[in-house]
Amino acid sequence: MTEGTRASGSPGLGIADTLLALGQSCLDRGEGDRAVAWFRSAARGGDARAITMLGRCHERGWGVPADPCRAAAHYRKAADLGDGWAMFNLADLHCRGIGVPADDEVAYRLYAASASKGNAKALNMLGLFHESGRAVPADGNSARALFRAAAESGDCWGRFNHARMLLQDGSEEEALIWFRRALDSGFPDFYRGMAAALAPHPNPRIRALAAQAGALAGLRGAGTPE
Structure with a gap:
């Protein structure tokens, strides 16, 4: 990294890194429009991560109208620049046929490219x-x-x-060890999926894990089963 890419007053922190951090902070506060402005600023310098985040904003409707076609265009541009998350997100769109044609072979290639980046x-x-x-x-x-x-x-x-x-x-x-580890690294939608998948299992220890997942997801009636 050259000195010209460092943020003033932040030794070792690049300008793009700073802009991305500001954008993420705005997203965390629910200020999507401000987040988009920061990501656009970083994207003007050709930062692939910022372009990916613009795609994410257009996919999810954060600060801009939801537009999967524009999201795909941003992901494609960032993927061409080598961003692994852009490859993953574009693969997801092809997997679901949202904003781009459904194409499992393209999705597979993109997932493989993303995996090669450590995703x-x-x-x-x-x-x-x-x-x-x-x-x-x-x-x-x-x-x-x-x-x-x-x-x-x-x-x-x-x-x-x-x-x-x-x-x-x-x-x-x-x-059981790996199911418990999964509980340590999830998020609400994951916990809901895990609870639904494991709840019917005949083993009470598996059902207990389903109940824990349900509790983490905030599901009603997610107490420990008998």
Whole structure:
């Protein structure tokens, strides 16, 4: 990093880093319009992370009208600049056919490129593709390896899917360990999904984990089951 990219008064902190931090702070306070202004300022300098965040704002409707087509355009530009999160987000759009044509093969390639940048969430998505046979032949062993890699890299869904496969393979004690680790790294939508998936399980220890996930998600009636 050259001196010309450092923020005045912030040794070691680049101007783009500062603008991104200001934008994120505005998002955290629910000030989407101000966040967009900061991200645009950083994007003018060609910062791929800022371009990705503009895409995220257009995808989610943060400070601007929701527009998945514009989101995809921003993600594509940032992906071309090498941003792993832009690759992941564009893959998600292709996976769902939102703002771009539904295309599993394109999504798979983008997830793979994102994973090569160290994105654990992309590893988990690749695991799902290999498990279900989307874009590639179904391959349980490859799915297991990818879920494990995502789990060991800290992704909550990777931990959940790794645990799910262990449970399927009869390794219940190890599965319980990874389900508990998933509870330590999730977010509300994840907890809701985990609770719904595990609640019907006949094992009371698994159902207890579902209840914990439900409590973390704020679901009603999420007490420890009998």
